[in-house]
Each structure stands twice: as C-alpha cells, then as structure tokens.
Amino acid sequence: MRAAVIAVGSELLSTDRLDTNSLRVAALLERYGVELVGKSVAGDDERAVATEIGRRLADAELVVVSGGLGPTADDVTREAVAAALGRPLVEDPEVWRAIERRFASFGRVPTANNRRQAEIIAGARVLPNPRGTAPGQRLELDGGRALILLPGVPVELEGLLAEQVEPWLAARAGGAALEYAVLKTAMRPESEVDRELEPAYAEFGREAITVLAAPGEVRVRLSARGPEPERRARLEAMRARVRALLGRAVFAEQGEATLEGVVGALLAGRGLTVATAESCTGGLLAERLTRVPGSSGWFPGGVVAYANESKVRDLGVPEALLAAHGAVSEPVARALAQGARQRFATSLGVGITGIAGPDGGSPEKPVGTVHVALAGPDERTIHRPYRLPGDRERVRWFAAQAALEMIRRRLLFRTGAEEEA
Amino acid sequence: MRAAVIAVGSELLSTDRLDTNSLRVAALLERYGVELVGKSVAGDDERAVATEIGRRLADAELVVVSGGLGPTADDVTREAVAAALGRPLVEDPEVWRAIERRFASFGRVPTANNRRQAEIIAGARVLPNPRGTAPGQRLELDGGRALILLPGVPVELEGLLAEQVEPWLAARAGGAALEYAVLKTAMRPESEVDRELEPAYAEFGREAITVLAAPGEVRVRLSARGPEPERRARLEAMRARVRALLGRAVFAEQGEATLEGVVGALLAGRGLTVATAESCTGGLLAERLTRVPGSSGWFPGGVVAYANESKVRDLGVPEALLAAHGAVSEPVARALAQGARQRFATSLGVGITGIAGPDGGSPEKPVGTVHVALAGPDERTIHRPYRLPGDRERVRWFAAQAALEMIRRRLLFRTGAEEEA
Numbered sequence: 001m002r003a004a005v006i007a008v009g010s011e012l013l014s015t016d017r018l019d020t021n022s023l024r025v026a027a028l029l030e031r032y033g034v035e036l037v038g039k040s041v042a043g044d045d046e047r048a049v050a051t052e053i054g055r056r057l058a059d060a061e062l063v064v065v066s067g068g069l070g071p072t073a074d075d076v077t078r079e080a081v082a083a084a085l086g087r088p089l090v091e092d093p094e095v096w097r098a099i100e101r102r103f104a105s106f107g108r109v110p111t112a113n114n115r116r117q118a119e120i121i122a123g124a125r126v127l128p129n130p131r132g133t134a135p136g137q138r139l140e141l142d143g144g145r146a147l148i149l150l151p152g153v154p155v156e157l158e159g160l161l162a163e164q165v166e167p168w169l170a171a172r173a174g175g176a177a178l179e180y181a182v183l184k185t186a187m188r189p190e191s192e193v194d195r196e197l198e199p200a201y202a203e204f205g206r207e208a209i210t211v212l213a214a215p216g217e218v219r220v221r222l223s224a225r226g227p228e229p230e231r232r233a234r235l236e237a238m239r240a241r242v243r244a245l246l247g248r249a250v251f252a253e254q255g256e257a258t259l260e261g262v263v264g265a266l267l268a269g270r271g272l273t274v275a276t277a278e279s280c281t282g283g284l285l286a287e288r289l290t291r292v293p294g295s296s297g298w299f300p301g302g303v304v305a306y307a308n309e310s311k312v313r314d315l316g317v318p319e320a321l322l323a324a325h326g327a328v329s330e331p332v333a334r335a336l337a338q339g340a341r342q343r344f345a346t347s348l349g350v351g352i353t354g355i356a357g358p359d360g361g362s363p364e365k366p367v368g369t370v371h372v373a374l375a376g377p378d379e380r381t382i383h384r385p386y387r388l389p390g391d392r393e394r395v396r397w398f399a400a401q402a403a404l405e406m407i408r409r410r411l412l413f414r415t416g417a418e419e420e421a
Numbered sequence: 422m423r424a425a426v427i428a429v430g431s432e433l434l435s436t437d438r439l440d441t442n443s444l445r446v447a448a449l450l451e452r453y454g455v456e457l458v459g460k461s462v463a464g465d466d467e468r469a470v471a472t473e474i475g476r477r478l479a480d481a482e483l484v485v486v487s488g489g490l491g492p493t494a495d496d497v498t499r500e501a502v503a504a505a506l507g508r509p510l511v512e513d514p515e516v517w518r519a520i521e522r523r524f525a526s527f528g529r530v531p532t533a534n535n536r537r538q539a540e541i542i543a544g545a546r547v548l549p550n551p552r553g554t555a556p557g558q559r560l561e562l563d564g565g566r567a568l569i570l571l572p573g574v575p576v577e578l579e580g581l582l583a584e585q586v587e588p589w590l591a592a593r594a595g596g597a598a599l600e601y602a603v604l605k606t607a608m609r610p611e612s613e614v615d616r617e618l619e620p621a622y623a624e625f626g627r628e629a630i631t632v633l634a635a636p637g638e639v640r641v642r643l644s645a646r647g648p649e650p651e652r653r654a655r656l657e658a659m660r661a662r663v664r665a666l667l668g669r670a671v672f673a674e675q676g677e678a679t680l681e682g683v684v685g686a687l688l689a690g691r692g693l694t695v696a697t698a699e700s701c702t703g704g705l706l707a708e709r710l711t712r713v714p715g716s717s718g719w720f721p722g723g724v725v726a727y728a729n730e731s732k733v734r735d736l737g738v739p740e741a742l743l744a745a746h747g748a749v750s751e752p753v754a755r756a757l758a759q760g761a762r763q764r765f766a767t768s769l770g771v772g773i774t775g776i777a778g779p780d781g782g783s784p785e786k787p788v789g790t791v792h793v794a795l796a797g798p799d800e801r802t803i804h805r806p807y808r809l810p811g812d813r814e815r816v817r818w819f820a821a822q823a824a825l826e827m828i829r830r831r832l833l834f835r836t837g838a839e840e841e842a
Contacts, residue, residue, distance in 0.1 A: 013457045015448040016633070018439050027436040036434045037469060040461035048458060055476060212437075276704075276725070282711025283697075283704030286725040290703025293779055293813060300728035301735070304697070304707040307721035310765065314722070314735075344731065358714050392714060 001034045001173070004056040008068035008077050009152060010043040021066045021150075021157050028161050032173040033225060034062060044068065049080035053147070057084070061145050064165075067152030069134035071113040077149060081121050085139070085147075089119040095126055099133055124149075127164040132156040136164060179231055181222045181239050185249040186259050186405040187398075193218045193246065200241050208238065215394055216401035217259070220246070248413055251405070259404045264292040264299075266411045267348075274407060275344030276302030277315045277336035279327065280354035280370060285400040300344045305336065315339030315351075326365070328353050333371035334381045341375045348410070349375040350403050354386070356395045370399045374406050382410065422455045422594070425477040429489035429498050430573055431464040442487040442571075442578050449582050453594040454646065455483060465489060470501035474568070478505070482566050485586075488573025490555035492534040498570060502542050506560070506568075510540040516547055520554055545570075548585040553577040557585060600652055602643045602660050606670040607680050607826045608819075614639045614667065621662050629659065636815055637822035638680070641667070669834055672826070680825045685713040685720075687832045688768075695828060696765030697723030698736050698757035700748065701775040701791060706821040721765045726757065736760030736772075747786070749774050754792035755802045762796045769831070770796040771824050775807070777816045791820045795827050803831065 005026070007019035022039050029036050037060055042048045049068065056063045068077030082089050096118035103110045110133075117134045120126060127136030129151060137149040148165060150157045170177065185193060190213040197220065200209055210221040220242055224235040243250055251262050267274060276286045276299075286302040289295055303314045308327055311317040317335040325331050333351045341349025354370030361367035366387070373383040384406065388398040409415045426447070428440035443460050450457050458481055463469045470489065477484045489498030503510050517539035524531045531554075538555045541547060548557030550572060558570040569586060571578045591598060606614060611634040618641065621630055631642040641663055645656040664671055672683050688695060697707045697720075707723040710716055724735045729748055732738040738756040746752050754772045762770025775791030782788035787808070794804040805827065809819040 013447065013460060015444055015451055018441065018444065020439065023436055023439065026434065030436055037466075038461060038463055038473070039434060040459060042459055045458075051480075052459070059472075278704075281708075282716070282720075283699075283707030283723065283725065286704030286727075287702075287708045290725070290727060291814065291817075295703070296727055299703075301731035302704065302725040302727075303735075304704065304711070304723040304725070306707075306711060306717055306723075307765075310722035314724075314764070343735070344728075393712065396712075 001062055002037045002060045003029050003034045003062040003064065004038045004040070004060040005036065006049070006052050006056060006063065006065045007039070007041045007152070008044065008049055008065060008080075009041070010045075010074070012041045012067075013043050019066075021152065021154060024154070024158055024161055025064050025066070028166060028169065029062075031178045032166075032169045033178060034169070034173070044074040044076055046076040046080045046083065049076055050084040053081060053084040057141070057145060057147065061143075062148070063146075064148045064150065066150045066157055069117065069136075069149060069151050071111070071117050071133070075116070078116070078119050078121065081137075081139075081147065081149065085121065085141070087122040090122055091115070091118050092120045092126060093118075095120065095135055098128070098135075102133060121149075127160055129156055129160055131159050136160045138164070138168070175227065177231070178223050178225045179235055181235050182253065182255040183220045183222070183239065183242055183246065183250045184252045184255075184257060185218050185220070185246055186251050186408075187216055187402055188218055188246075188249050190218050193220065193249075196245050197242065200238065200245055203241065204234075204238050209242070215390075216398045219255075248409065248415075251408055258291075259401060259408065260288045261292050263404050263407050263411075264289065264295055266408065267298040268294065270411065272347040272411070273298045273300060273344075274348040274350060275300060275340040275346040276403075277311075277340035277349065277351045278302065278304050279306060279311070279336070279352060280356040281352050281396050281399050281403075282306060284396050285350065285352060285403050288400055288404070300346060302340060303343070311336065311339075315343060328355055328365050328369055328371060330371050330373070330383050330385065333373035334375070334383055337373040337375035337381055347377050348407060350407065351375070352399050352403055354388075354395070354399055356392045356399075358392060368395050370395065370402070372399065372403050372406055374403070374410055376410065382406065382415075422483055423458045423481045424450050424455045424483040424485065425459045425461070425481040426457065427470070427473050427477060427484065427486045428460070428462045428573070429465065429470055429486060429501075430462070431466075431495070433462045433488075434464050440487075442573065442575060445575070445579055445582055446485050446487070449587060449590065450483075452599045453590045454599065455590070455594070465495040465497055467497040467501045467504065470497055471505040474502060474505040478562070478566060478568065482564075483569070484567075485569045485571065487571045487578055490538065490557075490570060490572050492532070492538050492554065496537070499537070499540050499542065502558075502560075502568065502570065506542065506562070508543040511543055512536070512539050513541045513547060514539075516541065516556055519549070519556075523554060542570075548581055550577055550581055552580050557581045559585070559589070596648065598652070599644050599646045600656055602656050603674065603676045604641045604643070604660065604663055604667065604671045605673045605676075605678060606639050606641070606667055607672050607829075608637055608823055609639055609667075609670050611639050614641065614670075617666050618663065621659065621666055624662065625655075625659050630663070636811075637819050640676075669830065672829055679712075680822060680829065681709045682713050684825050684828050684832075685710065685716055687829065688719040689715065691832065693768040693832070694719045694721060694765075695769040695771060696721060696761040696767040697824075698732075698761035698770065698772045699723065699725050700727060700732070700757070700773060701777045702773050702817050702820050702824075703727060705817050706771065706773060706824050709821055709825070721767060723761060724764070732757065732760075736764065749776055749786050749790055749792060751792050751794070751804050751806065754794035755796070755804055758794040758796035758802055768798050769828065771828065772796070773820050773824055775809075775816065775820055777813045777820075779813060789816050791816065791823070793820065793824050793827055795824070795831055797831060803827065 124137040139147040305311040316339040336351025351373040357367035368388040370386040375381040545558040560568040726732040737760040757772025778788035789809040791807040796802040
C-alpha cells in the first residue's frame with residue numbers, strides 16, 4: 001500500500017511552525033508496511049486543500065489528512081473533501097449530540113459554529129474523538145482507496161491513530177506489523193558501532209538495523225516484520241546478537257532511557273552515593289544527575305569549582321598541583337574527584353576539568369581537552385583523558401556524558417580507565 | 422507572487438526527520454511579500470519529484486526545490502526537473518572545473534559520480550555554492566514563472582538563499598522587503614505582555630506585532646513592510662513604542678541574545694562577580710551562567726547543595742533555620758544566597774530552593790514552590806517566592822530563569838523583590 005499525508009493549516013506555512021503530526025502518521029504506516037510516498041502542507045484554503053487531496057488520491061491508496069476540522073470559518077477540510085469527491089456534507093445527529101454532551105460536561109453550550117463539526121462527508125465513517133470536539137472521518141473509496149481525516153491537535157490525532165486508525169490498518173494489512181527494539185550506547189563513535197555491527201548486518205540484513213547518532217550517544221534500532229510469533233523471535237535473536245557484538249557499551253534497551261537515569265538506578269539499587277566537582281562543565285553533570293526524579297537519595301550535592309581558588313578551598317586540590325600541572329590535567333582531575341567524595345562523604349566522587357572553548361586553548365592543551373576522574377570507596381581513583389570535538393556546548397555535553405559512562409562502567413564492571421575504550 | 426517549496430529526500434519521509442529548510446525559505450519569501458501557498462516532501466524518486474514540480478509550477482509563480490543535488494544515484498532532482506520541463510541536462514565545464522578545484526583543495530580528486538553535479542538543466546543559471554560541491558540552479562520560465570534548485574545541506578542552502586536568491590528576489594519584488602525587530606522579556610506571562618501591547622496593536626496594526634512564548638521568555642516580533650527609509654523609520658517607531666510599553670521587562674533587542682548572556686555582560690561591564698547556591702535546580706543556574714564564553718571572569722563557582730547537610734556545611738545555613746522553616750522557605754533561600762556570596766567572596770550570591778517534583782509536594786508547599794534570593798554587596802538580600810507551573814524540567818528552568826532575571830533587575834534598576842513583578 002502507498003500512502004500520502006496532508007497537513008492543513010496556514011500556520012504550518014509560516015516561518016516557525018512545522019507539521020509534526022506527519023511523523024506520528026509515518027511511524028504508524030511504517031509499522032504496518034505501508035510506504036509513505038509524499039507529504040504536503042496546504043493552507044486554510046478550500047480549493048488548495050481539495051486540489052491536494054484529489055491529486056494525492058490519484059497516486060496513493062491511503063491519504064491521511066490532519067487539521068482543518070475545527071469550528072471556525074478557516075477550517076475548510078470537510079468542505080474541501082466534499083468538493084474533491086463530489087459528495088455532500090450531512091449533519092450527523094449523533095455527532096451533534098456528542099458535541100452537546102461534551103460542552104455540557106464543561107457547563108457550556110456549543111455555538112452555532114460548532115454545528116459544522118457535526119458535518120460528515122456522505123458515506124464517511126465517524127471516528128469518535130473523546131479528547132476533542134471534532135471527530136475523525138474515514139472514507140473507503142473505489143479501487144480499494146481510503147481517505148482518513150484527523151484533527152490537527154496532536155493529542156487528539158495521536159489518540160485517534162491508536163484507537164481508530166491502527167486497528168483498521170492492522171486488519172487491512174493482515175496484521176503484518178513491524179516491531180522495533182532499541183539498544184543505546186554512550187561515548188562510542190558511530191563509525192565504530194557500525195563496524196562492530198557488520199556480522200549482524202550480514203545475518204539479519206542491512207535494512208533491519210539502523211544506527212542513529214546523537215552527541216555522545218549512538219542508538220541502534222532493530223526492526224522485524226511479519227506474523228507472530230516469528231517476528232518477536234527474530235527481534236529477540238537480533239537483540240541478543242547486537243548485545244553480544246556491542247557488549248558493555250550497551251547502557252539501555254529502551255528508547256526513553258537516559259544515561260543519567262541508568263546511573264541513578266544503579267546507584268539507588270546498590271545503596272551508593274555520588275558527589276561532583278566540576279570545572280569546565282559548570283554544573284551540567286550535577287544538573288543532569290538531578291534531572292532524575294529521586295536523585296536526592298543518591299546525590300547530596302556538588303561543587304562547581306570554576307575558579308582555581310575554589311578548587312583549592314572547596315575541594316582540597318593542592319596549590320602545588322595546580323602550579324605544576326595546570327588546572328586542566330590528570331592530577332587535578334583526580335584531586336577534584338577525591339575532594340568531592342571527601343567533602344560530601346559519598347561512595348563515589350567525580351572530577352571534571354577541561355577547556356570547553358572558544359578561548360583558553362593552547363597547542364599542548366587545545367579546546368576539547370578534558371580530564372575526567374572517578375574516586376571510589378576502594379581508594380582507587382580512575383582517570384581518562386579526552387580530546388572532545390565540537391563547540392563549547394558540545395564539549396561540555398560530551399564531558400558530562402563521559403563522566404556518567406565512567407560511573408556506569410565502574411558500577412557494573414569495576415573497570416578502570418584503561419579498560420574503558 | 423505565489424510560491425511553493427518542495428523538499429526532496431526519502432529520509433524526510435521517515436519517522437524522525439522533518440524538512441526544516443522550508444522554514445528558511447519561508448522566512449525569505451515573507452520578507453519580500455511572496456505568499457507561500459504550499460509545501461511538499463517527495464522521496465528520492467525521479468517520477469515523484471517530476472510530478473511534484475510540474476503540478477506546483479502550474480499553481481505558483483515561484484517553486485523552490487531543496488535537496489537531491491548530490492552525486493549519488495538516489496540524487497534525482499536534476500533528472501526530475503529535466504523530465505518535468507522536457508529539457509536536456511548539459512554538463513557545464515566551468516562547474517566541473519570548480520568541483521575539481523574544490524576537491525584539489527582537500528588533496529582529493531572527484532569521482533565519476535561527482536560529474537553528475539556539473540550537469541545543468543538547459544537554460545538554467547548556475548548559482549555558485551562555495552560551501553559545497555553541487556551548485557544551485559535558477560530557471561526563468563514562461564509566464565514569469567521561476568524554478569530554483571538548492572542543495573539540501575542546511576548551511577549550503579542558507580548561503581545560497583542569502584547570496585543568490587535574496588538579491589534576485591529583491592530585484593524582482595522591487596525591494597519591497599519586510600524587516601523585523603525583536604524584543605525579549607523574561608518571566609512575564611504571555612497574556613500580560615499581550616495586554617500591555619494593546620496600544621501598540623491599535624497604533625501599528627495587529628499583524629505587525631507577533632508575540633511568541635517560550636518557557637520563561639516572551640519574544641515580541643515587530644515587522645514593517647515597504648520602501649526605505651519609511652520602513653526602517655516605522656520599525657524604529659514600533660520598537661520605541663513597545664520598549665516604552667514593556668519597560669524594564671525587555672532584556673534584549675536581539676533575537677539570539679540569552680538572559681544568561683545579558684547578565685554576564687552586565688556583570689563583566691560592572692566588574693562584579695556572582696556565586697550560586699542551588700538546591701532544586703541542581704546546577705542548572707551555574708550551567709547556564711557558564712554557557713557564556715568568558716564566564717570565568719565573573720563566575721568563580723557555586724555549590725549544588727541538594728542535601729540539607731550540604732546546605733549547613735557548605736553554605737552556612739543554620740540548622741535551626743532548616744528545622745523551623747524547612748529547606749524550601751524564604752529564610753533558607755536568603756541564607757543560601759548569603760552563604761554562596763561569602764564562600765566565593767563574590768559581589769552577589771544567589772540562592773534557590775524549591776520543590777521541582779514529581780514528588781515532595783505538600784498542600785502548603787506544592788510542587789512548583791520555589792524561593793529565590795539574591796545577596797548583594799550592600800548587605801541587603803532580596804527574595805521572591807514563586808509558584809511555578811509545569812513538570813520537573815519546566816519548574817527547574819523557570820527557577821533558573823527567575824534567578825537570572827532577579828540578577829539583571831538588581832544590576833540595572835537596583836530593585837528589590839517587591840518591585841519585581
């Protein structure tokens with residue numbers, strides 16, 4: 001099946017708004033093996049919307065339209081569809097009663113405008129929308145084609161996709177859905193992950209495995225198609241293979257998992273605590289740790305020691321160390337980690353010092369030079385030097401990411417810096 | 422003039438990528454009074470792209486196509502345009518020499534594939550692309566219509582828009598450009614800003630003034646159209662009027678300015694310094710301050726005092742105060758601010774304590790309760806209580822924003838908390 005998506009709304013043609021609803025539709029289509037062949041945006045103009053729908057229906061078996069179902073004069077999708085198909089609009093008394101009930105539940109009465117939202121294209125099936133006023137509509141046309149109208153409000157659209165469109169699509173596609181799994185790694189270059197996955201590409205096919213890179217994080221997305229239980233079994237086989245290939249680098253197998261969340265769960269599970277001493281990251285590591293709800297259970301605090309005086313006074317870094325090696329150095333990173341651990345009386349202490357740029361670099365210590373150290377209860381402090389790419393923001397993000405990954409590996413594998421690669 | 426934008430690329434039909442180039446094109450079109458009537462995305466399919474171009478040219482005087490000009494087999498825009506217009510592709514020897522020179526500058530030799538990038542649609546004008554390999558192309562067609570092809574790489578597209586498309590459009594539109602100005606406020610509700618702007622709406626017209634809200638920040642965008650010098654004069658009159666209406670709330674008059682950047686510049690200009698003591702924001706304020714290049718000149722550091730022990734030990738908050746009022750209270754915020762100032766020997770100290778959620782709220786102190794205090798060199802500590810809306814992330818962002826705005830007002834107007842509204 002081939003599909004096209006049309007978003008209706010003049011605001012989607014402005015300089016600062018994009019149609020994001022099409023991403024939700026695209027995800028659903030992909031899951032059921034429907035090929036998305038085109039997307040378009042039309043303004044609140046009946047003729048333009050009608051033209052767009054007509055030409056998309058000439059080329060695709062499924063056309064999904066979002067938006068333009070509101071009560072105001074510039075909501076023209078219903079009229080445009082009626083014009084494109086040459087069918088009348090008819091008021092559906094049941095939809096009108098539902099609208100009246102919805103308004104009554106807020107202690108209000110619908111206006112005359114709202115009556116338009118009860119108008120249904122002749123022959124359409126109403127898709128009830130419990131989250132809003134305008135229902136969706138589905139038209140099955142000749143030649144096995146279908147046209148689906150959905151409200152443009154994202155939460156309403158998503159609800160209708162899940163409750164109304166997906167079951168219909170599943171029945172039509174014979175349940176041949178696509179299923180996904182995600183594995184995430186931190187601080188691994190995309191190219192290396194890609195190379196390590198080669199045996200999996202050979203075994204499962206290149207198209208079943210997608211590598212997606214974000215700063216300091218590489219996600220591997222696996223997909224399997226076809227009927228159950230084979231689909232699930234294939235996905236699990238892929239997951240096991242990729243896990244084996246990437247090994248310790250995999251920090252999560254859920255798309256929403258964050259590295260700080262994984263670190264927090266590990267600390268909480270083991271009854272351990274961590275404190276931070278940050279220079280170049282300026283509080284970003286502490287900020288990321290405290291994004292995790294419940295972080296007060298394992299993170300008592302940290303020091304942002306931006307100035308050298310603070311490194312000495314607040315974290316006990318010996319002045320001689322600063323004088324001999326400079327603030328951005330392995331010995332200072334180690335002293336910061338130990339200082340944080342001692343000051344906050346935690347199980348672990350992290351120290352970060354580096355040059356985030358744009359200024360402050362030198363030939364020996366260019367922008368991106370960062371030292372991360374982790375002090376632990378066994379009095380062993382591990383350290384790793386980095387040359388991080390990118391601008392100030394990126395260097396800081398990578399540095400915090402490196403520190404989190406160092407904590408994770410220490411907790412899970414008790415590895416030192418030398419084994420971190 | 423009516424325009425349509427087409428983005429070419431199968432990846433733009435995937436579940437996680439959107440065509441953002443069209444926003445840049447839309448901004449340029451808006452500036453010259455060109456109406457954008459539709460946008461579409463087509464995959465890397467010659468027939469689909471040709472169809473899309475053909476039908477858009479039937480409906481708009483200007484069609485801008487981005488993407489599909491690369492060297493690989495799936496870059497089909499050139500062939501699609503040739504097919505849509507029934508014109509041949511011809512290799513441009515000068516473009517090919519430019520490609521060879523570009524590769525030579527990297528010590529490389531172009532491949533046979535790159536030769537395709539020297540192919541020009543017969544009759545097209547070459548738009549040189551100093552940032553990449555593929556040039557843009559512009560075709561002037563009958564009926565005053567025009568077709569412009571641009572590379573899909575954003576930096577290349579933006580360069581060509583500025584250097585090649587804008588001058589052409591300006592000449593064609595008779596220079597009747599739209600010009601913008603932006604004023605930014607922090608911690609003001611959008612609805613209040615909107616209400617305060619009513620005299621400006623009445624004077625300059627509702628459509629000339631747009632209010633855009635982001636968390637803790639409201640931007641007011643002014644636009645003026647028409648020939649110079651009237652346009653610039655009108656813009657300056659609007660700017661002066663809006664500045665007068667919003668008064669002290671305006672923290673910047675440049676779109677890219679950040680509140681932390683403004684605060685940093687004020688501190689640097691006055692030779693003052695600031696230190697932070699953060700509880701619920703967990704380092705976000707320090708992180709934001711240190712996003713500003715050169716922040717080491719006015720920010721020696723801060724403490725993330727997440728646990729009460731740290732508030733007592735590291736910032737000198739009296740235990741009795743915590744016991745009597747709880748950690749989330751005005752007295753503790755004041756003590757934190759003073760403690761930060763003393764520890765780091767700075768001109769100013771900021772203290773933030775609050776309940777970011779999702780847990781920890783109570784009927785008296787619900788999630789979103791935040792106290793911000795600012796200690797200064799005159800021994801006067803100002804304080805402001807907040808009830809901030811939203812989830813954990815949003816409460817933290819607002820709290821840091823509130824602290825920055827408190828610093829800004831203190832530095833500029835010497836106002837206390839009571840005058841901050």
